[in-house]
Amino acid sequence: MIIAVASGKGGTGKTTVAASLALAISAAPITFLDCDVEAPNAHLYLEPELMLHKDVGLLIPKVDQQLCTACGRCAEVCQYHAIVVLAEKALVFPELCHGCGSCTLNCPEDAIREVPKVVGELEAGPAVSGINFARGTLNVSEPMAAPVIRQLKNWQPFPESAIVIRDVPPGTSCPVVESILGADFVLLVTEPTPFGLHDLRLAAQLARSLGLPAGVVVNRDGIGDSRVDEFCRKAGLPVLMRIPMERRIAECLARGRPLVKSYPEYLPRFQELYTRIQSLAAANGSEVTLAQIELGS
């Protein structure tokens, strides 16, 4: 069971919810993946001892100018325009390269070989409550987060866990899609504001287009207006939990204390959240989770 905690809008409480959900599930060993590789912060709540390290490398083409005939085939097949042929010379732009290998495969002269380039790092270790924690970090000035996330997902520094929680980056772009792909359930954390609703709609469309069941946690409940609830009702998105806007919650989070640790009354609520996620994920494909109503505005 892989649960991706996403949101669309940043700062809605993804990491807050993901960390407390991980701490509330006591049944089995849990793996927690911080997929927000541009700004990982779940370690603040889960306090892992990051003992294992691994570089994330991308294979970047290197052209042998002696063998290259400037036929242009590499430039033609590169979807990212990371290799171009200009003035009878193939020119590589490593920052644009996704490391897909198409140029190398298609070069009729075998003039291209691939050299690894380090773009980030993976780290892992035990966290509080026996949680297996792993995270990726994209190197500063590197533009592409998705390869780091992909390698984080495939890395297996621990024995396989029955339950994996992925803390997804904000937005709906490539890193988010990569973080959600392969999950069994998408938990969307939102806030009842116009921004929260705008991005929730996009994130819900993304989950639906990936064919994944989704549910909503409304954080900072009590602020804003009722439009998030109206949207969820119309879209058939179940609201699985509400966390009120309270100063005491903000204070505990600001100190790096997980919600369920500071306020144990939330423990059964997060356990119930997990139970509901389990049943929704099991029912995926049935009309219970895939509402027929369009999500568009």
Place this chain on the structure above:
Amino acid sequence: MKLAISAVEPIINAPFDARFGRCAYFIFVDAETHAWKASPNPALTSGGGAGTQAAQFIAGQGAQAVVSSSFGPNAYEALVAAGIKMYSARAGLVENIFEDFVSGELEEFSPSSDSGKNARHGRHKGARR
């Protein structure tokens, strides 16, 4: 010599398009005969690497010089490799910019003269996911 100018519309009196990689059209003008033709920029809808793609496109069309407002670091590197000279214009119509080019009034682009906030020439290259 053939000049490429980034433009909003496919006509010689079109407004100038300040973007290089993501301009709507390129107007190719022959500096001697003043004959021109417009081509849609294939990089406009590109998912990434628009600058390098547009550079490769205008090089393939035989341009020896190009006028836009600013050139990103990848586009700059590609255009230098292609031996295409870069010039900067601010605004106006394509035909007026062409006249300025012919009369030598356009400034040659250099990365340091570009104050655009997206221009991160040097070690940190600009790129989109």
